[in-house]
Amino acid sequence: MIRLNRPAVAPAALSAPAVQRYLAAYANYQANPTATTAPDRPNGYRSSDLLTAFDEHFYAKCYLTEQKFASSWEMDVDHFVPFADDPSRVFDWNNLLPIAHKANLLRDKRLPPGGLLDPCSATEDVENDICYTLAAMGEKPGFKAKDPTNQKAVNTAALLDKVHNGTGSANGEASTRELRYLIEKRYKELLLAWGEYNRARAEDDAQEIA
Known part of the structure; x- marks a missing residue:
């Protein structure tokens, strides 16, 4: 991550009239759960302007795995706080993130106790709160909370391990093999580039160094 x-500024579709009516009706339902029924949720959070915003600001990458796609149209829309935990945030721009379909299938539909690290939070640091490791030649990605008392980091590391390495079963490992293959491939490409750069430096080849 x-x-x-x-x-x-949120994509316009997230504040469309149908969405505003739903949010108002849901607020009324929360205030009077025995007097009213839960309103039907309209379609709309998977809109073209939302996916365009994902392309522009989130680089058309899955926020969990960083797997790159040609466009965000190839991914699912994840609710950081799941619908089962808070239906009122289903159209909340600050709650929506692009996620690979396989990663979405592996993510639990409720937040774990203690929550998860939010990559968009100004007060949380996903790049430093989790230790990222690779075995020899880019194999077996590993994830561990830097501070074992930081429950959000512990939960996030466990989720990252799950979407990268499966659930521990043979089928789970097989289902996530493609992602590990892409990481291994990229690792070897970078290793080769680093070797070529060092060779160019040793030969003092300015053009190759550049």
Whole structure:
């Protein structure tokens, strides 16, 4: 995971009239749960302007795995605080993130006790609160909370391990093999580039160094 900078202005579809009516009706339902029924949720959070914003600000990458896609249209829309935990945030711009379909299938539909690190939070540091490791030749990505008392970091490391390495079963490991292959491939590409750079430096080849 990397730090993400979410702009303050939300995509327009998230404040469409149907969405505003739903939010007002849901607020009324929360205030009077025995007097009213829960309103039907409209479609709309997976809108073209939301996906365009994901392309521009989140680099068309899954926020959990950093897997790059041609566009955000190829990914799911994740609710950081799941619908089961807080239905009122289903259209909240600050609660929506792009996620690979496989990662979305592996993510629990409720927040774990203590919560998760938010990559868009100004007070949390996903890049430093979690220790990221790779075995030899880019194999077996590992994730561990730097501070074991930071429950959000512990939970996030466990989630990252799950979406990268499966659930511990043979089927789980097989289902996430593609992501590990992409990481291993990229590692080897960087290793090769580093070797070529050092060779160019040793030969004092200015053009190759550049």
